[in-house]
Every structure is written in C-alpha cells, then in structure tokens.
Amino acid sequence: AQKITQTQPGMFVQEKEAVTLDCTYDTSDPSYGLFWYKQPSSGEMIFLIYQGSYDQQNATEGRYSLNFQKARKSANLVISASQLGDSAMYFCAMRENGGTSYGKLTFGQGTILTVHP
Amino acid sequence: AAGVIQSPRHLIKEKRETATLKCYPIPRHDTVYWYQQGPGQDPQFLISFYEKMQSDKGSIPDRFSAQQFSDYHSELNMSSLELGDSALYFCASSSHRGNTIYFGEGSWLTVV
Numbered sequence: 001a002q003k004i005t006q007t008q009p010g011m012f013v014q015e016k017e018a019v020t021l022d023c024t025y026d027t028s029d030p031s032y033g034l035f036w037y038k039q040p041s042s043g044e045m046i047f048l049i050y051q052g053s054y055d056q057q058n059a060t061e062g063r064y065s066l067n068f069q070k071a072r073k074s075a076n077l078v079i080s081a082s083q084l085g086d087s088a089m090y091f092c093a094m095r096e097n098g099g100t101s102y103g104k105l106t107f108g109q110g111t112i113l114t115v116h117p
Numbered sequence: 118a119a120g121v122i123q124s125p126r127h128l129i130k131e132k133r134e135t136a137t138l139k140c141y142p143i144p145r146h147d148t149v150y151w152y153q154q155g156p157g158q159d160p161q162f163l164i165s166f167y168e169k170m171q172s173d174k175g176s177i178p179d180r181f182s183a184q185q186f187s188d189y190h191s192e193l194n195m196s197s198l199e200l201g202d203s204a205l206y207f208c209a210s211s212s213h214r215g216n217t218i219y220f221g222e223g224s225w226l227t228v229v
Contacts, residue, residue, distance in 0.1 A: 033216055043205055045160070045220035052216060091159060095218070104150060104173050105209075105218060107159035 003027065004094050004108035012114050013082045020067070021077040021111045023092030031097040034075040035105065036066065039089040048090075051075055082115045089113075119143055121221035123208050129227045130198050138193040138224045142210030148172070149191040150218070151183055152207040160207060166191060167213075178202075198228045 005024045013019035025034065036048040051059045051066045059066045067076040079086055089112050093105040122141040130136050142149050148167045152160040153176075162175035166185035177183075180198075185191040195202060205225055211218040 035218065037220070043225070044222040045207060045209075047217055047219055050216050104162045104165055104175065105152075105160075106162070109159055 002108075003106045004092055006092055006108035006111050008111045009109070010112045010114065012116060013079075015084060015115055015117050016081055018078060018080045019082055019113065021079070021090050021092075021113065023075045023077065023108060025073050025075060025092075025094050027073075027094065027096050029096040033095045033097065034066070034068070035093040035095070036064070036075075036077045037091045037093060038086075039091060039110070041088070045091075049077065079113075084115050084117060087113060087115045121208055121210050121219055123206075123221035123224050125224060126222065127225045127227075129229060131229055132198060132200065134198050134228075135194070135196045136198060136226060137195070138206055138208070138226075140191045140193070140208030140210075140221060142189055142191070142208070143212075143219055146189070146210035146212045146219075148211045148213065149185055149189070150207075150209040150211075151177075151191070151193050152209065152220075154205040154207065154223075156204070163193070195226075200228050202226060203228045 032053045034051045038046045049061045049064045051068045063080045065078045089110045091110045092108040095103045124139045150165040151163040154160040163177040165173045169185045181195050183193045205223045207223045209220045
C-alpha cells in the first residue's frame with residue numbers, strides 16, 4: 001500500500017496567489033514526521049518544512065505552512081504569495097520513527113507546480 | 118552554514134564498470150542516508166548508517182555496497198553497472214537531536 005499519496009500530478013497558480021499541494025499518508029506508527037521538499041529542474045532536493053506527529057500547532061516557515069490534519073492523515077503544503085521561482089517539483093515525505101531517531105524517508109509521487117506571471 | 122557535500126556531481130560510466138560516490142554529511146550529523154532517483158520518479162531509499170553502523174536497508178542491489186567511515190563520511194560503491202543504474206543519487210544526513218533531514222545536491226550517474 002502506498003504510504004504517501006500526492007494526488008495532484010500538476011498544479012498551476014498565478015504569481016502572488018496562494019496554492020495548496022495535497023498529501024495524505026498512511027502509518028500505524030504513533031511517532032512519525034512529515035516533510036516537504038522542493039526539487040527544481042536543476043535536481044537538488046531542498047528541505048522546506050517539517051511537522052511532527054505530536055506537534056500541536058501547524059508548522060510554518062516563511063511563505064510555507066503545513067496544514068496538518070492528523071485524524072484525516074493529511075499534511076497539505078500551503079505556499080502563500082507564489083513567486084516564479086516556486087515553479088518546481090514538490091515532494092511530500094514521511095519518516096516513521098519506530099522508536100528510533102534515524103528512520104528513513106518514504107516519498108510521494110510528487111506534484112509539479114507551475115507559477116504563471 | 119555547511120551543507121551535505123556530494124562528489125562527483127556528474128559521472129559517466131560504461132556498462133560493467135564500477136563507480137564510487139562520496140558523501141560528507143553536515144558536521145555533527147550522525148546519520149547518513151542514500152537514495153536513488155530515476156528519471157521522473159520519486160527518490161527510493163537504498164541504505165542508511167547511524168553512528169557508522171548500517172541502520173536500515175532498502176532496495177539496494179547486491180551489486181551496490183556502502184559504508185560510513187570514522188570521520189562520518191560515506192561512500193556508495195556500485196559495481197557491474199547496468200544501463201538501469203543511470204539515475205540521480207542523493208546522500209542525506211540528520212542528527213538524532215533534530216528532526217530535519219538535509220539532502221546534498223546529488224550525483225548524476227549516466228551509464229552508457
């Protein structure tokens with residue numbers, strides 16, 4: 001079964017508008033972490049934001065925020081005030097801690113975001 | 118701030134040759150991960166090391182091996198290369214004191 005699901009292969013947004021990228025996950029581990037990464041066409045994997053399963057508040061990092069709905073097992077990324085440089089592939093990923101601090105990441109299929117001027 | 122350093126950034130090898138990728142984690146990070154990303158795919162976990170010991174193993178072919186050295190740098194050795202090994206290989210690192218996993222810029226391997 002797919003552990004991380006990103007149902008939007010591609011998304012389009014107008015510059016300066018907000019956009020939400022969807023991510024749902026599946027785990028029975030009570031302790032896990034959710035990550036979002038940006039991968040531009042140049043290939044590097046850039047960390048954006050992290051949400052722990054026990055965190056009470058939604059994570060925010062500048063223009064990025066994570067809409068964490070634990071009961072629904074969703075962790076959507078919200079990008080406010082989109083910029084042309086936000087055009088990239090975005091990956092949602094999960095780490096199931098399993099009582100350790102070094103669990104591996106499992107990635108979703110990714111969403112290609114295109115920002116129009 | 119120092120990031121994860123990978124070398125080489127690009128390499129071209131012929132079938133059946135051997136390649137070695139190197140990774141230098143962020144200072145004081147105790148865990149290293151290796152991922153393989155094929156064209157148009159999401160990254161797939163290969164192997165990880167925690168405090169120089171193998172901590173987890175994913176879909177790493179038997180032709181591949183990896184280790185982490187005393188200075189915490191890691192090397193991924195790939196032998197008998199096949200065309201299907203052409204991919205972007207990432208190294209990532211993290212610390213047990215933090216939650217974030219940082220990736221290097223990746224090594225592009227092309228097998229011809």
